[in-house]
Amino acid sequence: MMIPRRKILKIGTGFLGTRVDRKVRTLMGDSTFKDMKNGEIESQNSGVAGGVEDMYGEDTAAQDQPITPWAISVASGHTLLRDPRHNKGTAFTEKERDAHYLRGLLPPVILSQELQEKKMIQNIRNYEVPLQKYMAMMDLQERNERLFYKLLIDNVEELLPIVYTPVVGEACQKYGSIFRRPQGLYISLKEKGRILEVLKNWPEKSIQVIVVTDGERILGLGDLGCQGMGIPVGKLALYTALGGVRPSVCLPITIDVGTNNQKLLDDEFYIGLKQKRATGQEYAELLEEFMSAVKQNYGEKILIQFEDFANHNAFELLSKYRNSHLVFNDDIQGTASVVLAGLIASLKLVGGTLADHTFLFLGAGEAGTGIAELIALEISKKTKTPVEENRKKIWLVDSKGLIVSSRKESLQHFKQPWAHEHEPVKSLLDAVKAIKPTVLIGTSGVGKTFTKDVVEAMASLNKKPLILALSNPTSQAECTAEEAYAWSEGRAIFASGSPFDPVEYNGKLYVPGQANNAYIFPGFGLGIIMSGTIRVHDDMLLAASEALAAQVTQENYDKGLIYPPFTSIRKISANIAAKVAAKSYELGLASRLPRPKDLVKYAESCMYSPTYRSYL
Numbered sequence: 218m219m220i221p222r223r224k225i226l227k228i229g230t231g232f233l234g235t236r237v238d239r240k241v242r243t244l245m246g247d248s249t250f251k252d253m254k255n256g257e258i259e260s261q262n263s264g265v266a267g268g269v270e271d272m273y274g275e276d277t278a279a280q281d282q283p284i285t286p287w288a289i290s291v292a293s294g295h296t297l298l299r300d301p302r303h304n305k306g307t308a309f310t311e312k313e314r315d316a317h318y319l320r321g322l323l324p325p326v327i328l329s330q331e332l333q334e335k336k337m338i339q340n341i342r343n344y345e346v347p348l349q350k351y352m353a354m355m356d357l358q359e360r361n362e363r364l365f366y367k368l369l370i371d372n373v374e375e376l377l378p379i380v381y382t383p384v385v386g387e388a389c390q391k392y393g394s395i396f397r398r399p400q401g402l403y404i405s406l407k408e409k410g411r412i413l414e415v416l417k418n419w420p421e422k423s424i425q426v427i428v429v430t431d432g433e434r435i436l437g438l439g440d441l442g443c444q445g446m447g448i449p450v451g452k453l454a455l456y457t458a459l460g461g462v463r464p465s466v467c468l469p470i471t472i473d474v475g476t477n478n479q480k481l482l483d484d485e486f487y488i489g490l491k492q493k494r495a496t497g498q499e500y501a502e503l504l505e506e507f508m509s510a511v512k513q514n515y516g517e518k519i520l521i522q523f524e525d526f527a528n529h530n531a532f533e534l535l536s537k538y539r540n541s542h543l544v545f546n547d548d549i550q551g552t553a554s555v556v557l558a559g560l561i562a563s564l565k566l567v568g569g570t571l572a573d574h575t576f577l578f579l580g581a582g583e584a585g586t587g588i589a590e591l592i593a594l595e596i597s598k599k600t601k602t603p604v605e606e607n608r609k610k611i612w613l614v615d616s617k618g619l620i621v622s623s624r625k626e627s628l629q630h631f632k633q634p635w636a637h638e639h640e641p642v643k644s645l646l647d648a649v650k651a652i653k654p655t656v657l658i659g660t661s662g663v664g665k666t667f668t669k670d671v672v673e674a675m676a677s678l679n680k681k682p683l684i685l686a687l688s689n690p691t692s693q694a695e696c697t698a699e700e701a702y703a704w705s706e707g708r709a710i711f712a713s714g715s716p717f718d719p720v721e722y723n724g725k726l727y728v729p730g731q732a733n734n735a736y737i738f739p740g741f742g743l744g745i746i747m748s749g750t751i752r753v754h755d756d757m758l759l760a761a762s763e764a765l766a767a768q769v770t771q772e773n774y775d776k777g778l779i780y781p782p783f784t785s786i787r788k789i790s791a792n793i794a795a796k797v798a799a800k801s802y803e804l805g806l807a808s809r810l811p812r813p814k815d816l817v818k819y820a821e822s823c824m825y826s827p828t829y830r831s832y833l
């Protein structure tokens with residue numbers, strides 16, 4: 218049966234806790250939904266990655282399957298105003314108010330989306346406490362999703378630090394107190410054996426990206442257990458705002474296996490399981506069930522982004538699932554790709570090739586070893602030399618000092634490739650003096666570790682020392698922008714994981730860059746999704762790095778920047794997506810055929826736009 222295009226509007230059945238036949242639903246007002254019993258007849262739009270959005274002529278390009286005309290339903294009146302995906306608040310027009318039973322439920326005024334946006338940004342600016350801004354943004358996301366994304370996209374440099382690092386870190390620390398509504402799925406040890414069932418409770422059926430954490434290493438803040446949920450929620454908001462992936466296909470998940478954070482275990486408002494972390498077989502079994510349930514429920518092409526797992530699990534999960542699932546570890550691979558992009562771009566400022574540089578890392582975990590490996594790989598590709606050779610230009614310092622061959626026996630496996638011949642060196646300062654790096658990269662998760670002595674030593678060795686303080690949030694940065702510029706007499710090229718304001722030093726303005734994986738994963742994910750890629754390959758990370766580096770303009774270089782500003786992030790993401798997809802086609806890993814000719818245009822055509830649609 219064909220439903221006239223007028224007067225249709227989809228809402229997810231799960232929000233109402235009811236599952237009814239699509240045909241029936243389409244013909245009813247929403248009040249009827251509530252009377253129907255759970256699970257009466259179930260035939261949802263499984264596998265269709267589009268739903269009704271396509272009916273409005275949007276976002277169709279990335280879809281694989283035809284839309285059944287009756288896979289839609291009617292929401293109206295009060296329920297429509299409570300449905301964030303479709304609510305427009307005071308922007309509903311007179312005709313829409315009549316057509317959807319909204320008369321009297323809204324004040325008489327009709328505001329444009331632009332005016333609503335102006336009001337919201339003023340409201341946000343009126344809050345002085347960053348966490349209050351965060352909560353206002355989360356409330357908006359829960360109330361009016363399109364307005365949330367419009368606001369975020371149009372004010373990205375101002376609002377990114379709120380919905381993302383650094384404020385999201387504080388939000389996770391206080392999640393128990395600020396928790397209002399679940400924004401993603403919680404899968405705990407209590408759900409063991411029932412994970413597939415849990416996935417089916419999520420209202421959207423056509424998921425394309427999952428960001429999942431187990432909360433053990435949230436940013437540089439450590440084990441925040443179940444409260445890590447803020448991270449998948451924030452990352453997926455960026456998938457949409459920065460990468461144009463539709464919100465309806467994004468699913469944040471937190472796996473709760475307990476926490477070793479005693480403060481949380483003692484906190485009466487803690488939202489997670491009150492037990493120590495499960496490890497070993499118990500942990501592996503839960504993750505295994507999760508990975509297979511996800512594939513069973515969403516199919517082969519569901520992208521799973523691991524986020525903020527502790528080192529041991531991060532490496533293990535990636536190597537265990539990289540050949541059987543479409544997985545990506547943002548902290549290992551996304552961070553590596555963004556840093557490599559900055560290094561490639563920096564060559565314009567410092568000259569030479571990557572192979573001419575010597576790299577020293579403080580921190581030999583996911584980010585440190587991930588970046589190191591990608592640098593070695595890039596040099597190998599460029600110079601056609603073995604990766605093992607190029608690793609020798611890269612040195613890592615961990616909590617016990619420089620990683621050297623005499624320590625090999627006692628090193629975790631991911632550190633072993635970096636154990637080069639050298640006598641033991643205990644401190645970072647001594648390592649700088651001994652190794653004489655041109656590039657110093659902080660991935661330690663420990664703040665204030667690039668001391669004055671260390672930065673001065675870098676500045677005495679190099680005309681333009683490259684200093685990257687990558688640990689998040691701001692409190693964990695290895696040094697501040699101001700310190701890097703002041704201690705190097707304004708010669709450092711500096712970027713950090715969390716944002717720093719521009720700094721005036723000796724009458725000159727210095728603008729620090731933000732080397733954060735947010736530049737990469739949204740566009741990377743879009744490229745994967747739009748090409749129907751089935752596995753992530755390291756060459757795609759290299760392609761993403763080169764695409765990002767190519768977006769740095771002369772104007773940016775003139776300011777000493779090695780990253781383009783976030784204001785042009787949607788264009789940047791489309792370019793990254795195109796290069797990642799192109800590589801995937803080249804490698805035979807893309808299943809969406811035929812290959813679109815112009816991949817940048819295609820990426821742009823796939824991107825979600827938060828402008829309101831007409832419901833008439």
Ligand SMILES: O=C([O-])CC(=O)C(=O)O
Nearest residue numbers: 382436525548689733734
């Ligand atoms: O979330 C961020 O800002 C970057 C990141 O992945 C991390 O620090 O773990």
Ligand SMILES: [Mg+2]
Nearest residue numbers: 524525547548
């Ligand atoms: Mg992370």
